[in-house]
Amino acid sequence: MPGPIQSLSRAAAIMRLLAGGERRLGLSEVATSLDLAKGTAHGILRTLQMEGFVEQDPESGKYQLGAELLRLGQSYLDVHELRARALVWADDLARASGETVYLGVLHQQGVLIVHHVFRPDDTRQVLEVGSMQPLHSTALGKVLLAYDPVARGELGDTALEAYTSRTLTDLTDIDAECALIRERGWADSIEETWEGVASIGALIQDRRRNPVGAVCISGAVERVCEDGFVRPSLVASVRSAARAISRDLGAGRF
Amino acid sequence: MPGPIQSLSRAAAIMRLLAGGERRLGLSEVATSLDLAKGTAHGILRTLQMEGFVEQDPESGKYQLGAELLRLGQSYLDVHELRARALVWADDLARASGETVYLGVLHQQGVLIVHHVFRPDDTRQVLEVGSMQPLHSTALGKVLLAYDPVARGELGDTALEAYTSRTLTDLTDIDAECALIRERGWADSIEETWEGVASIGALIQDRRRNPVGAVCISGAVERVCEDGFVRPSLVASVRSAARAISRDLGAGRF
DNA sequence: GACAGGCGGTCGACATTGTCGACCGGTGTG
DNA sequence: CACACCGGTCGACAATGTCGACCGCCTGTC
Numbered sequence: 001m002p003g004p005i006q007s008l009s010r011a012a013a014i015m016r017l018l019a020g021g022e023r024r025l026g027l028s029e030v031a032t033s034l035d036l037a038k039g040t041a042h043g044i045l046r047t048l049q050m051e052g053f054v055e056q057d058p059e060s061g062k063y064q065l066g067a068e069l070l071r072l073g074q075s076y077l078d079v080h081e082l083r084a085r086a087l088v089w090a091d092d093l094a095r096a097s098g099e100t101v102y103l104g105v106l107h108q109q110g111v112l113i114v115h116h117v118f119r120p121d122d123t124r125q126v127l128e129v130g131s132m133q134p135l136h137s138t139a140l141g142k143v144l145l146a147y148d149p150v151a152r153g154e155l156g157d158t159a160l161e162a163y164t165s166r167t168l169t170d171l172t173d174i175d176a177e178c179a180l181i182r183e184r185g186w187a188d189s190i191e192e193t194w195e196g197v198a199s200i201g202a203l204i205q206d207r208r209r210n211p212v213g214a215v216c217i218s219g220a221v222e223r224v225c226e227d228g229f230v231r232p233s234l235v236a237s238v239r240s241a242a243r244a245i246s247r248d249l250g251a252g253r254f
Numbered sequence: 255m256p257g258p259i260q261s262l263s264r265a266a267a268i269m270r271l272l273a274g275g276e277r278r279l280g281l282s283e284v285a286t287s288l289d290l291a292k293g294t295a296h297g298i299l300r301t302l303q304m305e306g307f308v309e310q311d312p313e314s315g316k317y318q319l320g321a322e323l324l325r326l327g328q329s330y331l332d333v334h335e336l337r338a339r340a341l342v343w344a345d346d347l348a349r350a351s352g353e354t355v356y357l358g359v360l361h362q363q364g365v366l367i368v369h370h371v372f373r374p375d376d377t378r379q380v381l382e383v384g385s386m387q388p389l390h391s392t393a394l395g396k397v398l399l400a401y402d403p404v405a406r407g408e409l410g411d412t413a414l415e416a417y418t419s420r421t422l423t424d425l426t427d428i429d430a431e432c433a434l435i436r437e438r439g440w441a442d443s444i445e446e447t448w449e450g451v452a453s454i455g456a457l458i459q460d461r462r463r464n465p466v467g468a469v470c471i472s473g474a475v476e477r478v479c480e481d482g483f484v485r486p487s488l489v490a491s492v493r494s495a496a497r498a499i500s501r502d503l504g505a506g507r508f
Numbered sequence: 509g510a511c512a513g514g515c516g517g518t519c520g521a522c523a524t525t526g527t528c529g530a531c532c533g534g535t536g537t538g
Numbered sequence: 539c540a541c542a543c544c545g546g547t548c549g550a551c552a553a554t555g556t557c558g559a560c561c562g563c564c565t566g567t568c
Contacts, residue, residue, distance in 0.1 A: 004301040005555065007261050007526065012305035012322075019329035027545055037528045042546065044526095047258040051266035052362065061545055065330040067361040068266075070368070073327025074384030075273035076319040091378075107321040108306065114324070124345075127381060130328030208313075259526065261555065281516055291557045296517065298555095315516055 010036065011044050015053060015065065024062035073130060082204065082213050083114045085248040090117050090215065093241040097234055099219035100125070102199075104133065104140040105212065109154045111140045119219065134193065136160050136174055137167045139201030142187040143214040146178035147203050163193045186239055188230045191221060198224040200235055202242035207250035215242050264290065265298050269307060269319065278316035327384060336458065336467050337368045339502040344371050344469065347495040351488055353473035354379070356453075358387065358394040359466065363408045365394045373473065388447065390414050390428055391421045393455030396441040397468040400432035401457050417447045440493055442484045445475055452478040454489055456496035461504035469496050 013034055018025060025033075031041035045063055048054035052068030077083060086103050094101040094117040103115035110132040118125045135141035135155055144151040160169040168174050181187045190198040201216030217224070217238055224230055267288055272279060279287075285295035299317055302308035306322030331337060340357050348355040348371040357369035364386040372379045389395035389409055398405040414423040422428050435441045444452040455470030471478070471492055478484055 004304055005261050005265075005297055006553090007259050007555085008265055008298065008301040009305065011259075011262055011265075012307065015326055019326050022333065024333070028543080038545080039529075039547075040527055043259055044262065046546095047262040050258055051263065053266065064333050065326060067330065067359065067366050067368075069323060069330050070327040070384045071361065071366060071386065072269055072273050072319060073324040076321065076323050077384075079276065079278070079318050105321065107325065112321050112325060114321075127383075129381075130324045130331075132325065260524090261526085282514080292516085293518080293558075294556055300517095310516095 007044065010034065010040075011048060011053075014041070014044055014048070015069075018054065018063060018065050024057055024060065024064045026060075026062045030063065077114065077129070080114060082245070082249065086115060086204070086213075086215065086245045089241050089244045089248070090115055093215065093217065093237060094118070095120055097217045097219075097237050099217040099224065099234075102128070102133075102140060102216050102218060104144075104214055104216075106144050106148055106151050106154075107132070109158050110134055111138065111144060111214070114213070134161070134163070136169070137163055137189060137192040139187045139189040139199040139216040139218070140214045142174075142177060142181060142189060143201045143203050143216075144211065145174065146181035146187065147205075147211040152178070164191055164195055166190065166192045168192065186235055188235075190225060190228075190230070196221055198230060200224065200230050200238045202239045204242050204245045204249070206246070212249070215245065261298065264288065264294075265302060265307075268295070268298055268302070269323075272308065272317060272319050278311055278314065278318045280314075280316045284317065331368065331383070334368060336499070336503065340369060340458070340467075340469065340499045343495050343498045343502070344369055347469065347471065347491060348372070349374055351471045351473075351491050353471040353478065353488070356382070356387075356394060356470050356472060358398075358468055358470075360398050360402055360405050360408075361386070363412050364388055365392065365398060365468070368467070388415070388417070390423070391417055391443060391446040393441045393443040393453035393470040393472070394468045396428075396431060396435060396443060397455045397457050397470075398465065399428065400435035400441065401459075401465040406432070418445055418449055420444065420446045422446065440489055442489075444479060444482075444484070450475055452484060454478065454484050454492045456493045458496050458499050458503070460500070466503070469499065 014030055017030060017033055027038060027042055027045065030045065031038045034041070045054055049056055049066070052066045054063050055066040056063050082105065083103065090101045090103055098120055100119045101117040102113055104111035104113050113128050113131050113133065116128050133141060135145055135151060145155065155174070162169050168177060186200060186202045188198065188200050197218060198221040199216045199218035201214050203211055204213045204215060206212045215238060217234060224234060268284055271284060271287055281292060281296055281299065284299065285292045288295070299308055303310055303320070306320045308317050309320040310317050336359065337357065344355045344357055352374055354373045355371040356367055358365035358367050367382050367385050367387065370382050387394060389399055389405060399409065416423050422431060440454060440456045442452065442454050451472060452475040453470045453472035455468050457465055458467045458469060460466045469492060471488060478488060
């Protein structure tokens with residue numbers, strides 16, 4: 001039976017719709033947005049509600065995502081092997097560099113943050129685990145673009161948004177950048193997504209040399225860069241952490 | 255069409271199964287665990303995989319939860335009104351008390367942590383957002399048991415585990431404790447779940463006085479308690495924070 | 509090295525199952 | 539007060555998901 005199960009795909013679409021809209025949605029909104037009969041949408045929503053994936057505001061009757069998703073998302077992190085292996089190395093990298101550390105994996109047309117170490121002894125920061133970053137303008141994303149053909153494929157049909165004046169939006173520019181990244185073995189992003197923020201990323205691969213994710217450090221451009229380029233010592237730290245994680249993932253094989 | 259959609263319920267069961275077992279599971283394991291034909295389980299898993307809710311290890315062919323769950327779980331937090339309103343109050347409470355702050359809501363037979371503020375300037379701590387705590391042995395849980403009939407109902411059929419020698423496992427003891435909690439307006443838990451840890455919790459209610467969650471502080475029993483009882487000043491802080499959050503939720507109505 | 513047993517995955521017939529659109533009662537609004 | 543819209547229900551219909559046998563592959567074993 002090759003072919004997705006219709007009701008499941010529709011349920012997934014409903015959950016994504018609820019995740020996308022910031023506010024709660026009514027039954028009719030859901031049904032019309034996805035071209036479903038109201039009865040059909042209701043049946044799916046009712047089941048999702050029973051399972052805890054969706055909750056209904058008893059007052060307005062509108063729907064939003066449910067708590068079970070948070071619980072399962074946490075379970076995903078618990079099982080995630082890359083994340084487990086990388087925890088200690090990411091900590092070390094944050095301490096050594098004094099900057100924020102992110103660990104990301106390719107997910108759809110972006111990078112999903114699976115681990116986040118705050119910059120040591122700093123002001124309040126919000127945890128970004130579970131959020132997404134663009135592929136074409138971040139160090140994490142560009143590393144994956146350079147090494148993961150799937151990531152490069154995902155980029156094919158999406159329009160590239162310019163977040164700042166330094167964002168690369170032309171595909172040929174991106175490809176040239178990727179060639180450079182492959183050649184030197186690391187990626188940077190200087191104010192390409194957020195003004196004032198620069199980051200340096202490197203690839204993590206598994207025992208069979210497949211790309212499985214990326215690490216990066218990210219911080220104020222004044223600290224991360226020097227004379228318009230990222231500091232070589234920070235690059236070395238990031239690459240060394242990426243190698244350590246990759247080696248850790250490959251343990252047991254050799 | 256009152257009645258859950260079969261394929262959806264089965265998909266949810268599969269995801270819960272994958273979340274429960276620490277390791278990855280094979281197709282046959284999933285099918286036999288849930289009494290499904292292999293073909294059926296495969297169809298569901300394939301669809302879940304397409305949607306990103308499940309991933310398959312290409313090497314072993316075994317399945318685990320997927321990244322989309324993490325993303326949707328994060329979206330749940332983003333939309334969560336209680337959490338949004340409580341963020342700043344929880345921060346204040348942590349600063350004022352010097353202890354860890356948790357914010358939890360009832361979910362199935364437990365308390366789901368939706369916000370967690372680390373104890374100020376302390377050693378490394380792991381974020382527990384998305385994890386569950388038992389109802390009958392934590393301050394958060396006992397608050398909900400005392401005020402939320404649904405929570406009390408959930409307790410009916412589950413055996414109460416004794417985590418320490420101080421855990422209440424008899425239902426009549428629990429009900430007496432709940433009556434006390436309702437009378438004085440707050441709950442505590444002194445080494446009832448973890449040795450050496452005490453916590454103090456209070457109820458959060460919405461504009462219609464329905465229980466919607468609870469806040470608590472949690473810390474070493476030596477700091478939180480005095481002469482075998484929790485410190486009244488900490489109780490006052492927690493109750494004040496709970497009132498502030500409740501008031502915040504009720505804003506716009508009055 | 510041939511076999512057996514396990515795996516993940518496919519296939520096609522069947523009827524169970526989810527889908528559809530009309531319909532209901534309640535609510536707020538012009 | 540009627541209208542429009544909401545969330546929710548119902549029953550007929552056939553599209554849909556389910557089932558169990560089957561396939562090719564790999565692994566371990568005798």
